[in-house]
Amino acid sequence: MAVTGAAGMIGRKLVARLVADGGLSDGVRELAIERLSLYDVVEPAPIEGWFGPVDRVATDLGPTGAAEAVVAGRPDVIFHLAAVVSGEAEADFDKGYRVNLDGTRDLLEAIRRAHLTEGYTPRLVFTSSIAVYGAPLPDRIPDAYPATPRTSYGTQKAIDELLLADYTRRGFVDGVGIRLPTICIRPGRPNLAASGFFSSILREPLAGQEAVLPVPEDVRHWFASPRSAVGFLLRAATIDSALIGPDPTLAMPGVSATVGEQIGALRRIAGDAAVALIRREPDPAIARIVAEWAPGLEARRARELGFTADASMEEIIRAHIDDELGGTLR
Amino acid sequence: MAVTGAAGMIGRKLVARLVADGGLSDGVRELAIERLSLYDVVEPAPIEGWFGPVDRVATDLGPTGAAEAVVAGRPDVIFHLAAVVSGEAEADFDKGYRVNLDGTRDLLEAIRRAHLTEGYTPRLVFTSSIAVYGAPLPDRIPDAYPATPRTSYGTQKAIDELLLADYTRRGFVDGVGIRLPTICIRPGRPNLAASGFFSSILREPLAGQEAVLPVPEDVRHWFASPRSAVGFLLRAATIDSALIGPDPTLAMPGVSATVGEQIGALRRIAGDAAVALIRREPDPAIARIVAEWAPGLEARRARELGFTADASMEEIIRAHIDDELGGTLR
Numbered sequence: 001m002a003v004t005g006a007a008g009m010i011g012r013k014l015v016a017r018l019v020a021d022g023g024l025s026d027g028v029r030e031l032a033i034e035r036l037s038l039y040d041v042v043e044p045a046p047i048e049g050w051f052g053p054v055d056r057v058a059t060d061l062g063p064t065g066a067a068e069a070v071v072a073g074r075p076d077v078i079f080h081l082a083a084v085v086s087g088e089a090e091a092d093f094d095k096g097y098r099v100n101l102d103g104t105r106d107l108l109e110a111i112r113r114a115h116l117t118e119g120y121t122p123r124l125v126f127t128s129s130i131a132v133y134g135a136p137l138p139d140r141i142p143d144a145y146p147a148t149p150r151t152s153y154g155t156q157k158a159i160d161e162l163l164l165a166d167y168t169r170r171g172f173v174d175g176v177g178i179r180l181p182t183i184c185i186r187p188g189r190p191n192l193a194a195s196g197f198f199s200s201i202l203r204e205p206l207a208g209q210e211a212v213l214p215v216p217e218d219v220r221h222w223f224a225s226p227r228s229a230v231g232f233l234l235r236a237a238t239i240d241s242a243l244i245g246p247d248p249t250l251a252m253p254g255v256s257a258t259v260g261e262q263i264g265a266l267r268r269i270a271g272d273a274a275v276a277l278i279r280r281e282p283d284p285a286i287a288r289i290v291a292e293w294a295p296g297l298e299a300r301r302a303r304e305l306g307f308t309a310d311a312s313m314e315e316i317i318r319a320h321i322d323d324e325l326g327g328t329l330r
Numbered sequence: 331m332a333v334t335g336a337a338g339m340i341g342r343k344l345v346a347r348l349v350a351d352g353g354l355s356d357g358v359r360e361l362a363i364e365r366l367s368l369y370d371v372v373e374p375a376p377i378e379g380w381f382g383p384v385d386r387v388a389t390d391l392g393p394t395g396a397a398e399a400v401v402a403g404r405p406d407v408i409f410h411l412a413a414v415v416s417g418e419a420e421a422d423f424d425k426g427y428r429v430n431l432d433g434t435r436d437l438l439e440a441i442r443r444a445h446l447t448e449g450y451t452p453r454l455v456f457t458s459s460i461a462v463y464g465a466p467l468p469d470r471i472p473d474a475y476p477a478t479p480r481t482s483y484g485t486q487k488a489i490d491e492l493l494l495a496d497y498t499r500r501g502f503v504d505g506v507g508i509r510l511p512t513i514c515i516r517p518g519r520p521n522l523a524a525s526g527f528f529s530s531i532l533r534e535p536l537a538g539q540e541a542v543l544p545v546p547e548d549v550r551h552w553f554a555s556p557r558s559a560v561g562f563l564l565r566a567a568t569i570d571s572a573l574i575g576p577d578p579t580l581a582m583p584g585v586s587a588t589v590g591e592q593i594g595a596l597r598r599i600a601g602d603a604a605v606a607l608i609r610r611e612p613d614p615a616i617a618r619i620v621a622e623w624a625p626g627l628e629a630r631r632a633r634e635l636g637f638t639a640d641a642s643m644e645e646i647i648r649a650h651i652d653d654e655l656g657g658t659l660r
Binding site for chain 2: 134145146
């Protein structure tokens with residue numbers, strides 16, 4: 001198995017889960033890990049609990065030959081998570097296209113070359129994003145809805161989905177794409193992403209810290225916990241492609257919540273004192289960006305295919321407390 | 331003005347019309363032709379009636395530098411028609427991506443470089459196709475409908491649309507894309523395209539020749555005459571981009587007709603003797619391909635923006651008689 005973007009937040013959790021589970025299994029298909037090949041722009045850290053063959057490689061998929069290296073060991077499953085994030089892809093046009101478009105296309109081409117010479121056809125799990133949707137959007141976006149991205153990042157992800165579908169249709173690769181919701185609660189320090197506050201207004205108060213809320217409480221968005229995101233990836237790795245049909249990218253389920261509902265869930269779990277740590281500092285620029293984001297998805301196909309999301313914002317918060325805070329609040 | 335694919339059927343008609351009109355005009359915006367720069371894989375023929383500066387260049391937009399050359403003269407309008415057709419893009423995977431994806435992206439990049447250095451922002455008219463739609467399809471596809479192509483050609487066109495939208499959104503180019511219906515009646519000899527019979531069952535009988543019909547009469551599809559297609563291009567070249575909004579590619583209007591309705595129109599114009607020249611030779615392979623094609627579009631946005639299609643299949647046939655047969659049947 002190979003993972004690009006293995007040093008990222010989701011990548012690390014995915015690898016830890018794969019190792020803890022001893023491989024992939026969905027009750028029907030079982031796949032042991034023979035070798036773990038991890039790629040990221042920084043060298044992925046050693047993996048706790050894994051004593052088998054491993055590659056930990058620092059590469060950004062940009063230069064020629066990087067994709068060849070990922071494919072060289074003929075991994076049976078490739079999780080392709082590596083990407084330049086939304087804000088950076090908007091700020092650095094060339095880098096965004098080089099990594100998010102060319103990097104993915106290079107990987108598909110490297111797979112295709114190995115397919116044409118030796119019939120290699122790995123399962124490729126590709127992480128797309130709800131950034132492929134652009135305003136105007138209904139409250140519940142149906143599965144069959146146009147991808148009209150309003151960012152370069154969303155454009156690159158939408159293009160990758162089209163490539164994945166064509167390479168899969170032609171039989172060069174066994175691709176499955178998943179459109180991830182906004183991940184909440186992202187662990188770690190606050191970052192500068194426009195979406196950062198959706199996590200920090202929960203994460204910081206849970207840790208007794210102040211957080212800034214830049215948008216009104218009626219802003220609605222679509223969320224999944226890191227734990228759910230890893231579950232989506234595992235399901236995507238094992239699902240029978242015959243069940244998926246000609247469009248290999250699935251919109252993932254999640255929790256639709258307003259900021260007010262996020263705060264309500266925080267109050268029920270951590271009390272008024274936690275909520276009092278949220279400082280309102282309206283930022284019209286962020287409010288304008290976020291207003292165009294997906295408020296919610298139907299995700300009917302994915303639910304029917306066994307992709308399972310968190311049940312509620314409370315469950316999302318409890319997953320964070322379990323996975324990041326040792327199971328209890330201080 | 332520059333035209334890629336200038337030696338193709340639509341390219342030649344476009345150039346002839348530009349020269350006949352003395353430039354572009356939509357009643358509001360007037361644009362004289364200062365120079366005509368024509369590109370195709372074969373050297374475009376000399377232009378009748380044009381005595382101004384001209385470039386006629388044989389290039390396939392594949393090699394590095396070809397797109398630079400198109401942009402070098404800083405044309406105010408670029409019609410980008412060049413493409414590998416559907417059947418060839420399916421048969422030659424590499425060539426399809428090289429010309430239809432990389433060729434378009436190279437052109438956008440060459441424009442962007444000139445934009446960043448000197449503010450050059452031409453109108454780029456890009457011809458997309460209803461091949462971006464994939465089954466299942468409603469009888470009238472609305473403007474907001476997902477592009478889920480089922481061919482490499484359709485995939486490449488859908489990707490080009492996404493690139494055009496992002497480059498336009500960023501202000502690097504003033505792009506307008508048009509999703510062309512199947513062109514009917516294509517002049518010239520029958521070709522091997524799966525769609526060829528839609529034209530040949532009309533064109534050949536109008537010329538007193540036999541034609542083969544490989545599909546049932548209830549097959550429904552979406553058509554525009556070459557004359558309408560040229561009209562779409564001219565409208566796309568002059569339209570105020572402020573009217574278009576964030577999605578610069580528009581689905582073009584057309585005539586929705588079954589094969590039976592095509593034959594009915596032929597009968598009304600050319601009589602039973604012409605219809606008797608159509609020989610039924612069912613071809614399940616072609617029938618299967620064509621069954622997945624778009625039966626019709628709403629094309630509401632385009633109609634509201636002044637893109638005008640043929641009124642009926644009869645009008646499409648009469649346009650062919652006027653433009654290709656000297657105005658009368660033999």
